[in-house]
Amino acid sequence: MVTSTQTLEAPGSIRAAQTLAGEAMRGVKERFPPRPYEDHWPATSQSYEEVMAQLDQPPLRAASKSTHDYRRRGAKNILRWLQDHSGDTWQQRWNASPAASSTGSQWNKLAAGWTGYGAANANGILNSGLFALVCADVLRPSLRWQLTRASTNLRAVICQHRDPAGFTRLQQMVGAEAWSSHLGILAKNVLVKLVVAKGGGLADITVGDAVEYLEAFRENRPGSYGQSLFYSWLRDLGHLPPDAPATLRFLARTSGQVSVEQLVDRYNPQSKPIRDLLVEYLKERQPSMDYTSLEDASRTLVRNFWLQIERIQPGIDTLRLPPEVAAAWKQASRTKVERRRLPDGSVHETVTERANYGSLMMGVRGFYLDLAHWAVEEPERWGPWVAPCPVSDADASTSKHEKRLKAKMDQRTRERLPALSTVVRVARENWIEAREGMDALRAAPLGGQFTFRGSTYTRQKQDSSTPFRAYDESGQRVHFGLIEERAFWAWATIEFLQHTGVRIEEMLEASHHSLIQYKLPTNGEVVPLLQVAPSKTDEERLLLVSPELADVLSTIIARVRDPRTGAVPMLPSYDVAEKIWNPPMPLLFQWTYGGQRTTVSRNLIRRGINEVMERTGLTDSADQPLDFAPHDFRRIFITDAIRSGLPPHIAQVLAGHSDINTTMGYNAIYPADAIEAHRAFIARRRSLRPSEEYRTPTNEEWDAFLAHFEKRKLSLGTCARAFGTSCIHEHACVRCSLLRPEPSQRDRLIEIRDNLINRISEAQREGWLGEVEGLEISLAGAEDKLAQLDAALKPMVIHLGLPAFGQIAGRSSESDPHERP
Known part of the structure; x- marks a missing residue:
């Protein structure tokens, strides 16, 4: 490995790839264009007298006389100023004036001599006048203009007078707590800006309008993705088309499936x-x-x-x-x-x-x-x-790479399997402690102090926008709600993965519908099962829910239930691998972030697990802090299952592998496992064979065993009969098929063969016919032994099919007597 430090890119390096992040948002913009900014509608087409008369009538007339006078005088000056610009309507004149292209905080300083007012009080009067004209729908500042100026009263007036039925229905739908929360107020501000800029009511806001606002927000605040809670509210109202994006939250950072x-x-x-x-x-x-x-x-x-x-x-x-x-x-x-x-x-x-x-x-x-x-x-x-x-x-x-990868993964599993119990225990302790910190924060008064993990924290004085934050002794802000969320989901992830062995994408896609019941056909007992959705191999599978896993699942379900309905909220999820949005489902791994329900991200889980591992203080073989990846729990699950006696082909089904070799690749073999398996094999083999074979032999038995090998040596070769067996040919070794003749004794065998031939001739001449039959059997055995020796000594010749010299050389004929030699 070579390292270097430089301030510029390495020469000749590969060109950086163009990022595809945001392609999903660009695709939505093409499919859902925003409504155009209009410059002609009934309210803005009124005459000066009609506009001023409208401002004097409820509901635009303010209850306070001074406030009404401020608004009226400011509106009068703005209208008179706009009369000097080109256009047939007040909106056209506004667009032609420098106010439309300026920022919201500087527009009222464009005309140095506003009629009737000095520089000191012109700002407030003109702002009040513009407020009245906007509420009356005479002027519609653009979204970008509105983002540069905030109004504390505009939201209440617009909600009350421009679309009261729509805002009332939205308030009932989201609930009083969300409606009055800080994030809820931000969402209402966005909806008010859209109504002011484009006209109409909540039902008229389109997907393109929402996207246009988010783009304007990012231009005004670079690095921020804006608040997307307002879009979730609009979608819940049911006014958006069915093919509208499920959320705008991640579209600016995702690519989707591109061409x-x-x-x-x-x-x-x-x-x-x-x-x-x-x-x-x-x-x-x-x-x-x-x-x-x-x-x-x-x-x-x-x-x-x-x-x-x-x-x-x-x-x-x-x-x-x-x-x-x-x-x-x-x-x-x-x-x-x-x-x-x-x-x-x-x-x-x-x-x-x-x-x-x-x-x-x-x-x-x-x-x-x-x-x-x-x-x-x-x-x-x-x-x-x-x-x-x-x-x-x-x-x-790839064989060498696969062997290295296998060795590396086995080493990770061997280091982490013994530490699993410690990780599980510390994860639960970390969550309980984080929950106690949240309780201490809630119990402390605003601006009061409390203790958490040995440190003193001060609760913030205003609790409207960030209810679960406090300041440590150095003045740094700490989000206790986020700490508790990470601690809980880290514990839930560790427990879920260690009891199921599923992939992290399968865990994040688990829903309330994944829990099913199965009645055993034998005794009718009902057992809970977890249905794992198809992931990598597109094969769904069922896992038995153990009591430990059931406790974890019940805790998760109780946490994510909607307190108003008691049901698990339906939630769409983004498939980071396939770059598509899955349909809404009651996902188990979901939480509230930014005021809206969203899936638990891998980043949140990774940070939570890292905090748990940091708290354990465990180290690896290189004395470095031990880390746990979500996939490590899958390897540990398979290894522990096979070590506990689960057949590998059953482990393959539980893991969802299409090839059993993949399952065995996840199984880390320990040296002790190989030794114990070998000992178990020997024990099983001994149980199937006579026990007397494994007793200690006596001295006489040992001497007899050694004597057997000493008596196997014969003059013609070696006897191959087994120990403990008798000679079946009564030591007629020439006839015996177990005799292995020595090549050096070939002459002796020839002599024996010749002698047998002579004896057979003699027996036939003398008429000893009974002797002839036995001698012929011995003669056949001697010739067979000679044939064995000849076959062993004969060189192996392979015919290659090449022509012989005689086949290619010219045939010689009778020589010509006149030819010279």
Whole structure:
């Protein structure tokens, strides 16, 4: 590993990819355009006298005479000033005046000599006059203009007089607590701004209007995503179309599913022919791939392959790579540069080995082979791009990476499995303590002090906007509500994952509908089951809910229930892998953030688990703080299940793996497990065999065992009969098939064979016919032993089919007597 620190980008580095964040918002803008700003409607088309008469009538007439005089005199001066600008309506004159393009805090300083007022009191009178004209719907300042000026009275007047029925219905729907909360007031302010800027009531606000406000808000406050609670309220009212976005909260930070062209063009490849080829190739494969795989393929082929090739050889526009370019690319792809910006602004670079080098090579090799294969069916389309593949089969091998990954994951599991009980205990203690801190904050008076985790905190004096915040001894603000949320969801996550072994995306998609009942056919007992929604393998599965898991689930459900209805709120969720929105479901992992219900994010869970691990003080083998990733609980679950005797094929079903080898890859084998398994095998084998075989032999038995091997040596070779068996041929070894003759005794066997032949001749001559039969059996045995020796000594000759010399040389004929020798 090589590290370096520099202030500029490394020369020749890959061009940064264009971010796709916000593509989802741009897509919504195209589908739902905002309402245009109008400049002609009945109220703004009235004459000067009609407008002033309207201001004198309820409900626009203020109850206080002084307030009414202020508003009337200010409106009169504004209208007289606008009469000097072009336009047929008051809104057209407002748009033509410099006030429309100025900020809300500076507009009343544009005319130096406002009639009848000095500089000291002109500001308040003019603002009151503009307030009256806006309430009367004579003028409609734009959203961007309104964001630069705040009004404390406009919200109450608009809610009361412009759309009283709509605002009353909205108040009943959200509840009194949310309506009067700080976040509720901010949401009402946004709705009032939309009504003022575009006219109409709440039912007339469109999705495009809401998006336009959020964009204006981000322009006015860079780095902020604005308040989106108002949009959730509008959606709950039911006035938005069915295909409207479920929420505007994350659209400015998410991409959604973009087109193949966008996936390729974000890296800006220089060669247009290659760019078009990559787009066509990915489109051809798109129907058989999920979006995550499609995005990974575009990253592999464009950023990790072709942009590297263009960096090595600028201007190249062919897939037929020169050998030196292909070699340089493969060498550069073996490592990657990780950059981290330091506090002083410099960039710290760390060059590390690329773990997925084999997968990268496999993706490029598949690209070349696909083109060659498709060219057979469509030569006119793919044929011109067929080229020799720069990646060999050995380059695309992932066996070494898989072995390293397996060893690394096994080491993580071995370090974390013994610490699991400590992590579970500390997680619960951390949540209980955070809950006690919340109770102490609630019990303290506004501005009072309380103690939490050995430190003294002061509750803020005003509790309307941030009810669960306090200040520590250094004056730093601490959000106790967020601390308790992280502590609870960290505990819930640890408990849920350790009892189920599911993936984190499956946990976050678990809903109230996932809890089902099953009646056992044997005894009729009803058992609870957890239905895991399809995730990585698109296969749903059922898990038995243990009593410990049931306690965790009941705690979560009790926490997320709506206190008004008692039901778990329906909530849409964003699939971070597929970049799509799932339909609303009663999700278990949801909480209230920013005044609206939302899913528990992975970032919240990760921070909560890190706080738990920091509190445990555990370290790994390198004496570094031990960390826990959500996927570690899955490996621990599978390892512990198999160690406890669960058959691997059952563990495969519970884990949702399509291949049992994947399940065994999650199972970390301990050395002690291998030893115990071997001992158990020996014990099982002994139980199936006679016990007397494993007793200690006596001295006589041992001597007999040794004597057996000493008596196996014969003159012709070695006897192969088993220990404890008698000779079946009464020591007629030449006839016995168990005799293994020695090659050195071949002459002796020939002598015995010849002697047997002579004896058979003698017996036949003398008429000893009974002797002949036995001698012929011995003769057959001797010839068989000789054949065994000849076969063992005969060299192995393999005929290769080559012609012999005589077959290729010219045949000689009778010599010519006149031919010279």
